[in-house]
């Protein structure tokens with residue numbers, strides 16, 4: 001049915017905007033559900049591109065019709081808990097795939113429905129173009145239509161309305177092999193036997209940083225659309241960092257094998273990876289998921305963007321001057337891009353922290369409190385990955401130092 005009035009058209013476009021927002025967030029959930037980096041990359045990109053389309057439509061609705069920019073909330077049709085996609089702490093892959101397919105089809109069908117009203121006048125040509133880009137190229141599923149239910153009117157900014165999965169998978173290239181309680185994770189060095197383990201371990205952290213962004217975008221409602229766009233940008237950035245650093249590490253395996261004695265444990269790891277595509281050792285603490293799962297949105301922003309990524313900008317500058325970067329121009333370029341990305345991630349963290357806590361005193365107190373609780377958040381992850389009960393860990397680690405001090409780099 002063709003809209004008859006500008007008011008009706010505005011309503012139809014707002015429905016489309018809501019569906020795009022939901023679809024972006026469902027892509028974020030799919031990125032979380034897939035541990036293999038190539039799959040994660042596809043959904044992180046979908047999250048980014050869909051949210052960018054939503055931002056454009058929101059801006060055009062504001063410019064053209066003065067539609068006020070509102071806060072984002074899951075529609076009842078797409079809320080992962082209500083839709084049976086996130087149940088008992090697990091992401092249900094088959095219903096998620098089918099929900100993604102049907103929402104994509106509904107967006108396209110709705111765009112087809114709205115388009116004639118926009119074709120009728122040149123005065124709406126920017127909207128015609130934006131809506132035209134939402135029309136799919138393949139035949140859509142019949143009978144699937146918007147609108148979704150109107151979002152609830154509001155709640156507290158950043159409120160967790162769903163809880164993310166209770167665990168995350170790890171890319172099968174890796175095998176949890178050592179605990180950070182006993183052994184530090186590999187340090188950066190320009191020698192190949194240092195660089196290869198360092199970069200495959202870094203790729204795990206990078207993939208996890210993307211997971212934290214996806215998790216916050218899935219769980220938290222009642223924030224401006226720009227928040228989800230920022231999470232989507234960082235989510236996609238981080239998976240691309242993960243992909244590059246992993247491939248870079250693997251590219252060193254050949255030259256490294258020719259340097260190592262056949263009896264070297266690292267040579268055995270590389271030969272096994274070549275044979276099986278698996279077995280690269282990573283910490284048993286995995287990705288410190290539980291450090292972030294139970295944290296509030298503001299605490300996550302402090303733990304990751306403020307306390308980890310802001311200092312990483314300087315660290316990347318040092319890496320850029322390394323012998324390894326001088327010998328590998330592709331690595332040098334990636335580090336430069338990564339450093340630019342980290343600056344934007346730091347800005348994202350600070351800007352949303354200011355949004356959530358506009359009062360500077362409250363904000364400072366929250367940062368101080370999170371710094372104090374940081375060790376507890378880290379021990380939660382150790383406990384969840386078999387390191388002992390919280391009581392045991394607290395009595396072991398109170399007042400001592402350990403390799404867990406590496407955990408500032410849990411995500412970057």
Ligand SMILES: [Fe+2]
Nearest residue numbers: 309342345412
């Ligand atoms: Fe980052």
Ligand SMILES: [Fe+2]
Nearest residue numbers: 206238241412
């Ligand atoms: Fe990164």
